[in-house]
Structures are given as C-alpha cells and as structure tokens.
Amino acid sequence: MLKVENLNVHYGNIHAIKDLNIEINKGEIICLIGANGAGKTSTLHSISKLIIPSSGKMFFEGEEITNLSTTEIVKRGLIQVPEGRRVFANLTVLENLELGAYLKTNKKEVEKDMEKVFNRFPRLYERKTQLAGTLSGGEQQMLAMGRALMASPKLLLLDEPSMGLAPLLIQEVFNIVQEINKEMGITILIVEQNANMALKISDRAYILETGNIIKSGNAKNLLHDEAVREAYLG
Ligand code: ATP
Numbered sequence: 001m002l003k004v005e006n007l008n009v010h011y012g013n014i015h016a017i018k019d020l021n022i023e024i025n026k027g028e029i030i031c032l033i034g035a036n037g038a039g040k041t042s043t044l045h046s047i048s049k050l051i052i053p054s055s056g057k058m059f060f061e062g063e064e065i066t067n068l069s070t071t072e073i074v075k076r077g078l079i080q081v082p083e084g085r086r087v088f089a090n091l092t093v094l095e096n097l098e099l100g101a102y103l104k105t106n107k108k109e110v111e112k113d114m115e116k117v118f119n120r121f122p123r124l125y126e127r128k129t130q131l132a133g134t135l136s137g138g139e140q141q142m143l144a145m146g147r148a149l150m151a152s153p154k155l156l157l158l159d160e161p162s163m164g165l166a167p168l169l170i171q172e173v174f175n176i177v178q179e180i181n182k183e184m185g186i187t188i189l190i191v192e193q194n195a196n197m198a199l200k201i202s203d204r205a206y207i208l209e210t211g212n213i214i215k216s217g218n219a220k221n222l223l224h225d226e227a228v229r230e231a232y233l234g
Pocket of ligand 1: 011014034036038040042043193
C-alpha cells in the first residue's frame, strides 16, 4: 500500500534519515520505534509532505506520490494525526471534527462520518460544544484521532499517540488504534517511544536508530528479541 524507497532527510549538516526503506501492506498495523531523535517524526513528516526530503521515492497504492502536496496526499486517504494532540484549542469539538472533513463537499457524507466518529468516541459527543483546549489530554488525543477519521483515511499515520498520557489512557488509546484497524479496515503506521505497547498491537515493526533501520520484522518476535528488549523495553 505504501512504499518508501531510499529516503534521505537533511537539516543543514544533519543527516537525519539515511537511505530508509519501508513497506506497508493493506490492513497492517506497522510501528516505527526509536529513541528521542532517532528520526521517527522526520520519517512521518516526509510521508505526509510536511517536510521535503533530500532524496527518495514514495508510492501509495501503486502510484508515485513523491512530489505531491499535502492536500493531494490527504485526498488520496493518507492522513496524519500530529504529535502532542494538536487540536484547535479555541474551536469546539464539533468544529475541530468538521475541519477534518475540509476537503469533502458532500454534506450528507460528512454527517454520516461524524456519526461514526461519535459512536467510536462517545466522550467527544458528550463534549461536542466544549472548547477543545479545555479537554483533558486523553480527550484531546481522541479528538485528534476523530478529526483524522473525518478525512476517511486509508492509511493513518499516528505520531506518538501515547505521549504524555497516564498509563490507563495509553491502554485506551492503543485499544482504539486496534479497533480503528480491525473494525474500520484502516491501515496504520504508528510512531512510538512506548515500544512495549506499540509492538503488542502491531503486525510488523521497524526499529530506527540515528536515521537507520537497524532491525525489522514480525512485531511479536521483536517483542521477545533480547537486543530490542534491552534497548527499548527496559
Ligand atoms: P522524538 O522522539 O524526540 O520526537 P524523533 O525520533 O521523532 O525524536 P526527529 O524529530 O525526526 O526524531 O529528529 C531526527 C534528528 O533530526 C534529530 O537529531 C533532530 O535534532 C534533528 N532535527 C529534527 N528536526 C530538525 C530541524 N527542523 N532542524 C534541525 N534538526 C532537526
């Protein structure tokens, strides 16, 4: 479904991503694991076109997307949930969700999608007129995911969804990620420092160290890999 070939990202003299290759099949949950500064966000932002890589090619559903804009990527169903719950604090929950559907012209379809999002996140329904900035951290993460769902993603890119959340909420967020994958048939690429939880819900994983993939494979196997456990699972 998504193929990233020989991706390189430079920030001035810093070579942040080095000849990175990733492949994601339809229906999978894939996680990208790495320590602070390993290059996880740079990889995601390259895919969603928030930064321009120095070289590399990308293909989505068989078509080259290397030089497309973010809007064109969104139209094709490649949607990113940003790190750190970037919701529009001064807008209501409802307005935030409506923004997720900004490229859609069919009002009926938007209403239907909204209903689906509220069914999945009943707490957002209860708080639909509340300003997003006053939601709790966990609720903001749900809103960020709900907003992404409003864009009808085929591939959802999740940037550290567990960041800054209490353990119970982290579990809830990962459960929701699994539900979105299994029940809605949405393919998922998840970037996480919380390797333990991410590996548990993923099919396959890539381990990133200073811009290089140092290991990849079946997530359950990596969960039991000695070197991975030592470096990332404590
Ligand atoms: P974290 O988990 O801390 O968010 P990450 O794995 O997502 O880290 P990136 O944010 O992709 O890592 O950063 C990879 C490297 O690129 C780091 O060394 C970082 O300092 C550097 N970097 C990222 N963005 C920039 C930038 N705008 N200018 C200069 N260097 C940058």
